[in-house]
Amino acid sequence: MHRAGYLALNLEGWHYEPFRIVDLPAAVAALRALGLRGVGVSMPFKLNIIPLLDELEPVAAAIGAVNTVVNEEGRLIGYNTDWLGAIRALEEVRPIRGARVLLLGAGGAARAVAYGLRERGATLSILNRNTERAAHLAEVCGASVAPPEHARSRGPYDILINATSVGMYEVDPGPPILPEALHPDLLVMDIVYKPINTALVRAARTVGAAVVHGGRMLLHQAAAQFELYTGRPAPLAAMESALQKAIAPSG
DSSP: OHHHHHHHTTOTTOOOOOOOOSOHHHHHHHHHHHTOSEEEOOTTOTTTTGGGSSEEOHHHHHHTOOSEEEEETTEEEEEOOHHHHHHHHHHTTSOOTTOEEEEEOOSHHHHHHHHHHHHTTOEEEEEOSSHHHHHHHHHHHTOEEOOGGGGTSOOSOSEEEEOSSTTOTTTOOSOSSOGGGOOTTOEEEEOOOSSSSOHHHHHHHHTTOEEEOHHHHHHHHHHHHHHHHHSSOOOHHHHHHHHHHHHTTTO
16 A cells, blocks of 8 residues: 555655564664664554654554654654544444444554544443453543443444454454344444454344445555655555455455
């Protein structure tokens, strides 16, 4: 997506490359030493990178997680575009204000999604295997903790969002919630995009629920990243086309 955006705007010399990180402090030092314009930050580094940065943009500070770092002449500033990606993906389907939302997870991605839902006026409940983490996030964002049985049976929700890593090929390919908790009037979003058709997405479609797959959040958060890196409006059509080509074999 990023490369397609650079090509669309004729930004010569711009590249976006994946790196496998084994030493986070050394990687951040390399970001400074090599003069890289910025980096995208994936799990499991979204919280751990914060003490290594020079500054947090106010929204990233409020969320407490970083998925984007911009190098401003050697000063590393942390941002969060995950929340924008999630909210824009949901709002393509329905308004959020007043919606009753069940959020699965309490990690960095869940923090970002919870922030966006709060900003848009949703009523939020959080469900996580670690109830202490769920309670902490709920306290921070003015949400409630969902009872554990809502992972197994239908609850009073309009939107269900999986913000955990359950569903990823390399983590746990199963669903994060039992099919009995799904119903046709529910909007289901899974932030997992490897694969696009997660077990949750397949189960939701089976019961006739509306679905937002992880590629939509991925696209919109990347567009926001692109604008932070380049200072130019993101060419969304070009980026979306590249994403569709990338996910087509597994979609």
